[in-house]
């Protein structure tokens with residue numbers, strides 16, 4: 732019976748109307764109208780990865796760490812993932828540098844992290860968290876993550892409950908990059924269904940080891956949602972310049 736069934740001509744699978752909307756709603760491979768063979772070659776080899784850190788020692792509580800991080804490796808050009816986050820992190824670093832030169836010092840220790848090998852499974856951040864687990868569990872106050880920081884309009888945030896109020900308060904002090912004379916809080920409360928903080932439980936960026944392995948309060952921030960070119964060659968500077976953030980103000 733098995734062979735008899737095989738001799739039957741294959742029933743054509745009719746293409747179904749399925750308009751493309753987002754990465755989550757795109758047709759699954761099993762629903763696609765044609766069968767395609769995709770040969771792939773991968774090299775199995777050892778490679779060295781490098782995490783990069785900058786530490787600003789705290790004045791009053793040097794043994795309390797506020798940690799900011801973003802990854803540096805990309806699938807393709809990485810204009811959104813991760814370089815929009817890197818641009819934001821570097822701009823924070825630049826401004827902290829200006830403040831330090833003017834004599835300012837932070838109350839607690841600030842650690843800036845540029846992670847390697849995130850796309851391979853959060854390897855850079857996970858290794859570091861595992862290596863420093865005891866130290867981080869007793870001293871880290873919060874881990875603030877950026878990754879696909881700019882993928883369009885509107886602020887989106889995920890956090891653990893301890894940081895909700897702080898996050899909302901801070902947005903009252905930040906100018907909105909898109910609307911003159913408004914704060915981020917003003918536009919956040921009117922766009923995308925209002926202030927809605929996602930309860931952070933995902934594992935798809937470098938907050939994962941801090942959150943799930945070490946139990947440290949975490950925040951993940953981004954402008955825009957559901958970037959259609961995610962992990963493709965369309966994640967380019969050209970896309971960012973044309974669609975993502977033409978004035979690059981959301982990067983600051």
Ligand SMILES: [Zn+2]
Pocket residue numbers: 802812813849878879936
């Ligand atoms: Zn990423």
